[in-house]
Structures are given as C-alpha cells and as structure tokens.
Amino acid sequence: MATSLLAATPFAAKATTITGPYVDIGGGYNLTQTQHMRDAEAEGGNGEGRLGHRHGWTGFGSVGWGFGNGLRAEVEGAYNWSEIYSKARGDKGSDRSYGGFVNVLYDIDLKRLFNIDVPVTPFVGVGAGYLWENMQKGAYSGGYQGGNGSSLKGTNGSFAYQGIVGAAYDIPGVPGLQMTTEYRMVGQVEDFGMGNIRADSGAAVRFDHRFNHQFIVGVRYAFNNAPPPPPPAPAVVPPAPTAARTYLVFFDWDGAALTGRSREIVAEAAQASTHVQTTRIEVNGYTDNTSAHPGPRGEKYNLGLSMRRADSVKAELIRDGVPANAIDIHGYGEAHPLVPTGPDTREPQNRRVEIILH
Structure with missing residues (x-):
C-alpha cells in the first residue's frame, strides 16, 4: 500500500x-x-x-x-x-x-x-x-x-x-x-x-x-512509538546574592570626629539601606600605622582609635534613622590597610571607617 x-x-x-x-x-x-x-x-x-x-x-x-x-x-x-x-x-x-x-x-x-x-x-x-x-x-x-x-x-x-x-x-x-x-x-x-x-x-x-x-x-x-522524554526541568538557579555595598568615611590623623563630608557619606549609606534588601550593616574602623603614642603602646592605642571612629559612624547612622540593632561595629586598628605602606607612614586612605551594607 x-x-x-x-x-x-x-x-x-x-x-x-x-x-x-x-x-x-x-x-x-x-x-x-x-x-x-x-x-x-x-x-x-x-x-x-x-x-x-x-x-x-x-x-x-x-x-x-x-x-x-x-x-x-x-x-x-x-x-x-x-x-x-x-x-x-x-x-x-x-x-x-x-x-x-x-x-x-x-x-x-x-x-x-x-x-x-x-x-x-x-x-x-x-x-x-x-x-x-x-x-x-x-x-x-x-x-x-x-x-x-x-x-x-x-x-x-x-x-x-x-x-x-x-x-x-x-x-x-x-x-x-x-x-x-x-x-x-x-x-x-x-x-x-x-x-x-x-x-x-x-x-x-x-x-x-x-x-x-x-x-x-x-x-x-x-513500533518505535515511545513518547519523547520530557524536557529536563529547568535548573533552579538561586538568585545571586546581592553584592555588598561599601561606603568609606575618612578621618584626620589621630581623630575620630566626623567632618561635614563624612556626615554626607554616612547619610547616603543610611538612605541606601532603606532602598535595597539589607540584612546587616557592618561598620569597621581602621588606622594607619602611625600613632600619637609611639612604641609598644602604639598598636593598642590605634586599636582603640579605630573603635572610636566606628562608634562615631554608628552614632551618626542612628541619627539618620538606622536601627541600632542592625549595626555591627568592629575596630581593626592598623590591620587590613587600604593602601600598603612602609612602617610609620601617615596614609589618609588607611584612616577610615567602612560602612558595608549586606
């Protein structure tokens, strides 16, 4: 036929x-x-x-x-x-x-x-x-x-x-x-x-x-009439984690007070935290590798100075409407410099606080 x-x-x-x-x-x-x-x-x-x-x-x-x-x-x-x-x-x-x-x-x-x-x-x-x-x-x-x-x-x-x-x-x-x-x-x-x-x-x-x-x-x-296998289920790809947003606030040598420009940066970070999905705000303070108290006491002094800088930024964030329980602060002293330098070098970019929105 x-x-x-x-x-x-x-x-x-x-x-x-x-x-x-x-x-x-x-x-x-x-x-x-x-x-x-x-x-x-x-x-x-x-x-x-x-x-x-x-x-x-x-x-x-x-x-x-x-x-x-x-x-x-x-x-x-x-x-x-x-x-x-x-x-x-x-x-x-x-x-x-x-x-x-x-x-x-x-x-x-x-x-x-x-x-x-x-x-x-x-x-x-x-x-x-x-x-x-x-x-x-x-x-x-x-x-x-x-x-x-x-x-x-x-x-x-x-x-x-x-x-x-x-x-x-x-x-x-x-x-x-x-x-x-x-x-x-x-x-x-x-x-x-x-x-x-x-x-x-x-x-x-x-x-x-x-x-x-x-x-x-x-x-x-x-005879070969088996239905084609169903297409594989699309792989469920978890959404990529939102990249952390970082704001930098710089300080004068041996100082923990916020300047006018520093307050503007803190306000930007506070405003951004309300517009993106933020689960945690990390505030980390740092110093350069010089100290107002040279010698063995210098490193310990700088550790305290980095915490005071972080506290200043936290207080400003709270004034800008960020809940205190959403903020974690840390002081790292001379560790983790933004710009590598030799010993006893005053580097403005290492005297900073990082505001990280997670």
Whole structure:
C-alpha cells in the first residue's frame, strides 16, 4: 500500500515522524478505466473493441521503515478485483491483479513547516512494481467490431507504478496507532507481453494502458512509538546574592570626629539601606600605622582609635534613622590597610571607617 505515516502520538498533540519499523494494512474501492483491446492477429479495424469495468475493490499490506526525517520506504503486496461489464450485451465477468510495489513516501510535518499543531499528518508517495492480471472465463470483450463477442481468459503480468496522496490520523490514547485515508492512481503497462490472454477463437488479445483509481482506508502501527522524554526541568538557579555595598568615611590623623563630608557619606549609606534588601550593616574602623603614642603602646592605642571612629559612624547612622540593632561595629586598628605602606607612614586612605551594607 503505500504509505506509512507518522507514528501516532497522543491525541491533541503534534503528530510525530515515524522512526523505525511499521506495518500498514487497508482496503477500499477500486475503479478501473475502460480499456481498448484488439486481436494481435487482426488487421485494420477488425478485432478491435473495448473492455468496460464497473465496481471493484482493493486490499493491501505493507511493511516499512521510517527514517525520522519524514521519509519512509516500504514493501507492499496488493490485490485488486474488478467487475467487467458489457452494456451492449449485458454480459459480465471479472478480472483481478496481484503483485507488489516498492514505495517511497514523505510525511508532511504540519507543525514544523506551517506551525499547525494537529494530530494529522498528510503524506505523498510514489511506487514501482509488478502486477499480474488474470481474466476469468466468461469475461465479455465488449463486442469486436466486425465480429461476434468473445469471452477472455488467461494470466499475464507487466510493470506497474502508482502515485499516492493521503493523510494519517492519530488514534487517541494509543501511541503508534493511526488510521489512514488515501487516494492511489495505479498504472499498468499492458500493451506488451499480454499474448497469453486469449479470446475463445484462440487469438491473442492485447490491451492499452490500464489505470486504476483507488480510494482506501487503512490502519497503521509504528513500533518505535515511545513518547519523547520530557524536557529536563529547568535548573533552579538561586538568585545571586546581592553584592555588598561599601561606603568609606575618612578621618584626620589621630581623630575620630566626623567632618561635614563624612556626615554626607554616612547619610547616603543610611538612605541606601532603606532602598535595597539589607540584612546587616557592618561598620569597621581602621588606622594607619602611625600613632600619637609611639612604641609598644602604639598598636593598642590605634586599636582603640579605630573603635572610636566606628562608634562615631554608628552614632551618626542612628541619627539618620538606622536601627541600632542592625549595626555591627568592629575596630581593626592598623590591620587590613587600604593602601600598603612602609612602617610609620601617615596614609589618609588607611584612616577610615567602612560602612558595608549586606
């Protein structure tokens, strides 16, 4: 038959393209066009006639492979039956054909190509193969011109081809299963090699090209139909911690009093703490490595001086509206200089308090 389609996916989801093996069966109505025929031994118009057809049916089965990109290839076995009818004489008979095709088909992914998300997949295809035709004794020839009617019988075969247009419909809740509807036009080259179909007179009968028009419904099952794994859940990335904001307040040598500019900086820090998510305010005091009390007492003196500077800044923050319990103060003396220097060096940038908003 011709077509295999996309492996079905659950209803109301995008149809997916077949990847791997599938099987396909179906059947339907077969309409054969009227054929012209003649005796192989006749001269001129003698022995010529028409072979008329009426109703018929067709059946097929195929196995195939989908390549995952819309293309499929399959091998098909087909059987066709047609009623032969002579309107002039009222005689009836039948013929049948059977054989196989190799088909190449393409499934049209509506979601990918046209952003149409429906459980339907149209397809097109072509096939080539060989059909044997058998005429039953009693099939009427339609009346030879210049002679009497004659019954036909015999079997012969010829090259055949077909064109396929159809669509597959996903079956809800049954992954891999689809219904199909399609139209096929089957052509058969019959003008050669048909000499073993003969009239009662024993004369070999030759036919012109044979065309079958077929309207088919079918069922297809794709074996590799497991739904694709769900996309991995997006990794939950915790928000990056807000970078701490630091404000620097500088002091005169050996001093802990705030200048006018220092008060402005403290006020900026207090205001910022109300506009950003602040969990803690750290106030750290420092000195340079000189001291008003040189000698062994100098380092201890500077440690105390750094605490006094931190206390001054804390008091100013409280005046600017920052809760006292939100402020942690530390004095580090000469440790952690902002600018590295040699010993006993007065460095203004090391005489500081850092206000850090966490």
